Amino acid sequence: MSDRLLSASAALAEALIEEMTRDERIFILGEDLTAHAGIFGQFKGIPEKFPGRILDTPISETCIAGCGVGAALTGMRPIVDFHFSDFVTCGMDELCNQAAKIRYMFGGQVKLPLVVWCPDGAGLRAAAQHSQSLEAWFVHTPGLKVVVPSEPADVKGLMKASIRDDNPVMFFQHKRLFRREGPVPEDPEFLIPLGRAAIKREGRDVTFLTYGSGYFLCREAADELAREGIEAEIVDLRTLKPLDFDTVAASLRKTFRAVIVHEACLTGGFGAELAARIQAELFDFLDAPVLRVAAKDVPIPFSPPLEDFVLPRAADVVAAARSVCNR
Amino acid sequence: MAKEKERMDDRPVEKTAWRTMYRTMVKIRLFETLAGEYFAAGQIPGFIHLSIGQEGSSVGVCSCLRPDDYVATTHRGHGHMIAKGADVRRMTAELFGKATGYCKGKGGSMHIADFSIGILGANGVVAGGLPLIVGAGLSIQLRRSDQVAVVFFGDGAANRGPVHEAMNLASIWRLPVLFVIENNRYASTTPQSYACAVGDLCLRAAAYNMPGYGVDGNDVLAVREATRKAVAAARAGEGPSLIENKTYRVRGHFEGDPQKYRDPSEVQRWQAENDPIRRFEEYLRRRGVLTAKKIRRIEEEVRAELDAAVAFAKESPFPRPEEALEDLFA
Numbered sequence: 001m002s003d004r005l006l007s008a009s010a011a012l013a014e015a016l017i018e019e020m021t022r023d024e025r026i027f028i029l030g031e032d033l034t035a036h037a038g039i040f041g042q043f044k045g046i047p048e049k050f051p052g053r054i055l056d057t058p059i060s061e062t063c064i065a066g067c068g069v070g071a072a073l074t075g076m077r078p079i080v081d082f083h084f085s086d087f088v089t090c091g092m093d094e095l096c097n098q099a100a101k102i103r104y105m106f107g108g109q110v111k112l113p114l115v116v117w118c119p120d121g122a123g124l125r126a127a128a129q130h131s132q133s134l135e136a137w138f139v140h141t142p143g144l145k146v147v148v149p150s151e152p153a154d155v156k157g158l159m160k161a162s163i164r165d166d167n168p169v170m171f172f173q174h175k176r177l178f179r180r181e182g183p184v185p186e187d188p189e190f191l192i193p194l195g196r197a198a199i200k201r202e203g204r205d206v207t208f209l210t211y212g213s214g215y216f217l218c219r220e221a222a223d224e225l226a227r228e229g230i231e232a233e234i235v236d237l238r239t240l241k242p243l244d245f246d247t248v249a250a251s252l253r254k255t256f257r258a259v260i261v262h263e264a265c266l267t268g269g270f271g272a273e274l275a276a277r278i279q280a281e282l283f284d285f286l287d288a289p290v291l292r293v294a295a296k297d298v299p300i301p302f303s304p305p306l307e308d309f310v311l312p313r314a315a316d317v318v319a320a321a322r323s324v325c326n327r
Numbered sequence: 328m329a330k331e332k333e334r335m336d337d338r339p340v341e342k343t344a345w346r347t348m349y350r351t352m353v354k355i356r357l358f359e360t361l362a363g364e365y366f367a368a369g370q371i372p373g374f375i376h377l378s379i380g381q382e383g384s385s386v387g388v389c390s391c392l393r394p395d396d397y398v399a400t401t402h403r404g405h406g407h408m409i410a411k412g413a414d415v416r417r418m419t420a421e422l423f424g425k426a427t428g429y430c431k432g433k434g435g436s437m438h439i440a441d442f443s444i445g446i447l448g449a450n451g452v453v454a455g456g457l458p459l460i461v462g463a464g465l466s467i468q469l470r471r472s473d474q475v476a477v478v479f480f481g482d483g484a485a486n487r488g489p490v491h492e493a494m495n496l497a498s499i500w501r502l503p504v505l506f507v508i509e510n511n512r513y514a515s516t517t518p519q520s521y522a523c524a525v526g527d528l529c530l531r532a533a534a535y536n537m538p539g540y541g542v543d544g545n546d547v548l549a550v551r552e553a554t555r556k557a558v559a560a561a562r563a564g565e566g567p568s569l570i571e572n573k574t575y576r577v578r579g580h581f582e583g584d585p586q587k588y589r590d591p592s593e594v595q596r597w598q599a600e601n602d603p604i605r606r607f608e609e610y611l612r613r614r615g616v617l618t619a620k621k622i623r624r625i626e627e628e629v630r631a632e633l634d635a636a637v638a639f640a641k642e643s644p645f646p647r648p649e650e651a652l653e654d655l656f657a
Contacts, residue, residue: 063492066458107430108654166657
């Protein structure tokens with residue numbers, strides 16, 4: 001089957017429709033889902049195709065998250081829509097104290113198949129409470145899996161794998177990338193296993209370790225660097241937990257240089273964790289310090305020049321690459 | 328002593344249920360008493376919260392439930408678990424931190440569950456069970472089952488935000504959920520009379536368009552009566568109910584609580600005049616359902632069962648340290 005071009009949004013809807021057709025236990029729960037097929041139109045076709053299996057809730061994020069947990073514990077496979085990932089703060093107890101811990105603290109008695117879909121990211125002039133990238137919080141909570149797709153095919157394959165996973169999965173999908181198109185396999189069994197990174201561009205001089213929107217910065221940067229004779233390899237991590245460190249290590253054993261790129265702010269971000277592991281496990285393979293490109297350590301501001309200044313740019317990735325390559 | 332009101336239901340099947348309920352109340356009381364003793368003796372690690380004096384609520388409610396109904400409970404959850412049918416051997420072993428416990432030593436007193444009999448877990452977060460039980464109720468509705476889902480919580484939890492969200496959502500979707508408030512007068516050190524804007528927490532049901540029952544929680548048959556109505560409504564698709572069982576926390580918030588917030592005479596008065604087990608016992612004897620001899624035998628049998636549970640817990644091995652890394656993901 002040939003790959004068609006689909007937007008990330010359409011890839012998500014296709015994944016959900018395929019999985020909901022396959023398994024009746026799957027349902028979607030959240031705010032404002034049926035009137036416009038989700039506030040971003042991300043569930044196009046689902047309200048008509050699956051009436052009663054995509055449920056509008058009141059504005060009750062705590063209860064929405066808890067409902068997902070309770071339904072998952074009692075035989076269903078819920079997908080919870082968090083409206084904007086920023087609102088996870090209202091469901092933190094349910095996600096981090098309940099979903100993440102229930103299987104473990106009850107001695108493995110039960111499975112908790114829950115997908116928490118979080119539209120995240122900045123660039124839409126949506127300001128501080130509608131623009132964050134919060135994946136690191138959940139990476140820091142044992143018991144949760146954390147998925148951050150970049151391209152539409154990743155969205156489809158990773159969402160399908162997340163739905164079939166028997167554990168709670170935090171799925172962060174960037175709002176600004178919903179309309180971005182890419183080739184997506186039609187195969188209804190197209191799954192991307194959680195914990196497998198992809199080398200999306202091969203290069204010998206420097207490795208870009210990235211995920212989500214950072215991938216597109218890296219791609220742009222790699223094109224520019226190629227013109228200068230620097231060949232960058234791009235590793236799209238795709239899932240942060242479980243992390244495919246083998247692929248990271250294999251790439252660094254080849255390039256000896258790493259630049260980590262993410263849209264989340266710098267301090268305490270996933271890049272810090274990755275850099276720590278790289279220096280501990282791959283010290284002998286490093287020819288340069290591991291650099292990080294990330295947002296500045298402030299909330300995301302509203303006004304366009306302010307927001308643009310805070311977010312990482314391809315030029316920052318280029319500069320970091322030049323630096324580690326001593327150019 | 329407060330007296331039970333007369334019940335008209337004289338069917339043998341009801342009297343058999345009463346005997347079982349009485350035995351379960353005795354079992355909870357002794358389980359909690361022994362837990363307190365072994366905790367004081369340093370054999371149970373961490374901290375524990377006992378439900379002595381609240382047996383009428385746990386047993387009255389769970390006496391109306393089927394094995395496949397769901398219960399979510401609290402940090403003070405031993406009684407609910409026993410009333411729902413949990414194995415006291417595995418519970419005791421869990422309290423002792425042993426590998427044979429319900430959670431292989433990973434949970435302890437505040438985190439015991441038995442999913443095989445619908446116990447979705449005790450919860451270390453006050454009000455943590457409410458959003459979960461709404462999810463269980465939704466799951467029941469989506470599966471078109473006639474199960475019910477029950478959440479126990481306290482007067483302290485009643486002031487948390489998730490309670491509002493959970494009761495509202497359960498009501499608009501008419502989910503088969505019972506919200507059971509055990510008003511035991513104190514949230515840790517804070518009196519309910521100080522912390523709640525209304526004295527009768529069952530009044531809050533009106534705000535969610537659901538029936539609210541204010542019940543003498545130390546009258547186990549009154550609890551059973553209210554629960555029966557609520558369960559019947561839930562199974563019939565009529566939606567959730569709120570039951571407020573007014574009771575009293577005889578022990579401190581946790582074992583070792585200095586309890587400076589209340590006068591010891593208040594505790595003594597409740598114990599002397601309003602003990603749910605003594606009240607039920609007096610009623611059953613008066614009705615000829617139990618004799619002094621039968622009561623003694625029940626006590627002996629329960630004692631033997633719990634002694635065996637403690638022996639099992641003591642003899643059981645601790646988990647291997649490396650087992651701490653197991654059971655995180657399915």
